[in-house]
Amino acid sequence: MGTRIAVQLEAATSVQGNAAIDAVMQEMRRIDQRFSPMRDTSELSRLNARAATEALVVSAEMFGLLAQAHAVSLQTDGAFDLTFASLGRYYDYRKAKKPDPATRARLQQLIDYRGVILQPKTRSVRFSHKAIYLDLGGIAKGYAVDNAIALLQRRGVQNAVVSAGGDSRAIGRKKGKPWTVGIQDPRKPDAMAVVLPLLDSAFSTSGDYERYFVEDGVRYHHIIDPDTGDSARHLRSVTVLAPDATTSDALSTSVFVLGLQKGLALINRLPGIDAIVIDNRGVLHYSNGLQRQE
Ligand code: AMP
Ligand code: MG
Numbered sequence: 001m002g003t004r005i006a007v008q009l010e011a012a013t014s015v016q017g018n019a020a021i022d023a024v025m026q027e028m029r030r031i032d033q034r035f036s037p038m039r040d041t042s043e044l045s046r047l048n049a050r051a052a053t054e055a056l057v058v059s060a061e062m063f064g065l066l067a068q069a070h071a072v073s074l075q076t077d078g079a080f081d082l083t084f085a086s087l088g089r090y091y092d093y094r095k096a097k098k099p100d101p102a103t104r105a106r107l108q109q110l111i112d113y114r115g116v117i118l119q120p121k122t123r124s125v126r127f128s129h130k131a132i133y134l135d136l137g138g139i140a141k142g143y144a145v146d147n148a149i150a151l152l153q154r155r156g157v158q159n160a161v162v163s164a165g166g167d168s169r170a171i172g173r174k175k176g177k178p179w180t181v182g183i184q185d186p187r188k189p190d191a192m193a194v195v196l197p198l199l200d201s202a203f204s205t206s207g208d209y210e211r212y213f214v215e216d217g218v219r220y221h222h223i224i225d226p227d228t229g230d231s232a233r234h235l236r237s238v239t240v241l242a243p244d245a246t247t248s249d250a251l252s253t254s255v256f257v258l259g260l261q262k263g264l265a266l267i268n269r270l271p272g273i274d275a276i277v278i279d280n281r282g283v284l285h286y287s288n289g290l291q292r293q294e
Contacts, residue, residue, distance in 0.1 A: 003141060008174070009152060009160035020155050024148045024162060031144045034061065037085065037135045047125060048133050055119065055126040063123045065246075066116065069139050072250040073113040076266065079257035080250055081113045084224040085135035091220065096213035098220055107131060108229030137222075141167045142204055142249025149245075161198065166210065166252070169202035169245040184209070186236035186278055193237070193284065194276060202245035204252040207237040223256050234259030237278040240267065247273070260285060 007024050011017030036042045043062050050056055058066075072080045087107035090099035099107070115128040141164040148162045149169050159172030161179045170179040178197035185191040186209050196203070208231070212221035225232040238255040242248035251273065255263035260279055267275040267287045274289040 003165040004163075006163040007148070007160065008179075009157050010172070010174075011157060016155075020152055020157055023151055023155070027147055027151055028144050028164065031140065031147065034059070035065070035136050035140045037089075037133070044134060044136065047127075051116075051125050052127040052130045052132060055117075055122070055124040057122060057124045060123065063118065063120070063125070065136065065139065065143055066125060066134075067118055067120075068246060069136065069250065070113060070116070070118060072139070072254060076254040076258060078113060078226055079262075080138060080254040081111055081226045082134045082136060082138075083111050083113055083115060083132050084226055085137075086110050086131050086133045087229050088135060088222075088224045089133050091222070091224075093211040093213055093220070093222060096215060096220075098215075104229045108226075111224075111226040111229070138206075138253035139246060139250045141165050142202065142245035142247070145169045145202065145245040145249075166205040166207070167202070167245050167249045168198070168204070170198040171200055173199075183237065183239050183276060183278075187282065193278060194239075196241075196276075198241075202242050202248040203239065204242075204245060204248035205237060205239045206252040206256040208232075208256075209236070223253060225257050232257045232259075233280065235263075235277055235279055236282065238263065239276045241274045243272055251275075 005028055007021050009017060009020060011020060034043045037044050039045060043059060047056060069082050110131045115132050117126045145162050145164050145167050149171060152160050161168060161170040168181050178199050180195050181198050181203050182192035183194045183205055185193040186207050206223060208219060208221040212219050221231045223232045235256055238252045240248040240252040255275055260277055264287055267273055274287045277285040
């Protein structure tokens with residue numbers, strides 16, 4: 001995945017604990033092998049290569065995650081859109097490469113989740129045109145964390161926290177106290193902006209400091225605004241708290257694109273979900289559920 005995985009858990013013995021961690025790592029690899037757009041053999045690569053020419057029957061797992069992503073696209077009016085990658089694939093943040101303006105303008109117009117046609121009856125997927133390319137990078141890490149937590153619970157683990165990059169989920173407690181997670185200061189790699197307790201919930205942070213390069217004073221980073229084809233520039237970091245990590249992952253990316261007003265309005269409409277936003281001046285903003293009740 002190119003992502004740092006961290007697992008902390010309480011187990012009766014170190015043998016049980018290590019076996020549980022191995023199982024989590026194996027599950028992470030399995031998910032990466034299915035959903036990575038970079039691996040030629042993944043199910044996602046098969047879709048990207050062929051779904052524009054024929055309707056492809058996919059695994060129940062693939063269909064489920066695509067359907068969930070589609071629901072978030074509807075909910076966010078297209079701010080979250082897996083087809084961002086039709087253009088996004090031409091950015092290479094490690095090599096500081098971006099598409100030329102003509103390519104960007106042409107492909108930006110083709111970003112549209114409605115071009116991915118899901119047929120539940122046959123569990124098949126078809127793309128409405130050739131340029132469509134999907135990347136599940138905004139939701140798959142959260143999904144992997146949810147699967148890891150479910151797997152640990154099946155093994156009888158009651159206290160654990162699992163993270164994949166900026167997506168975490170906790171169950172139970174750490175030595176009787178809530179697990180805590182931090183939100184990185186977007187401009188100081190070693191500093192925390194906020195530390196929060198996590199009680200049986202999930203937590204995802206999207207930031208403009210994760211994968212980026214700077215050219216002529218402009219920061220190009222990995223979250224693409226489907227409306228402009230450019231990196232979303234309203235915010236520096238968005239953290240979403242939700243009952244599960246698939247939801248927090250997709251919504252953190254979404255709010256990052258939507259910006260402060262629209263993003264927090266969305267979060268405030270969703271019961272049981274909260275957000276902490278750091279705007280592009282470094283100021284923190286909280287959703288209604290996190291505002292202190294005086
Ligand atoms: P996250 O760190 O969870 O915010 O995910 C960032 C990743 O989401 C990027 O690396 C892309 O793979 C993907 N992504 C970027 N822009 C979008 C978008 N507008 N909608 C959905 N996924 C996106
Ligand atoms: Mg995300």
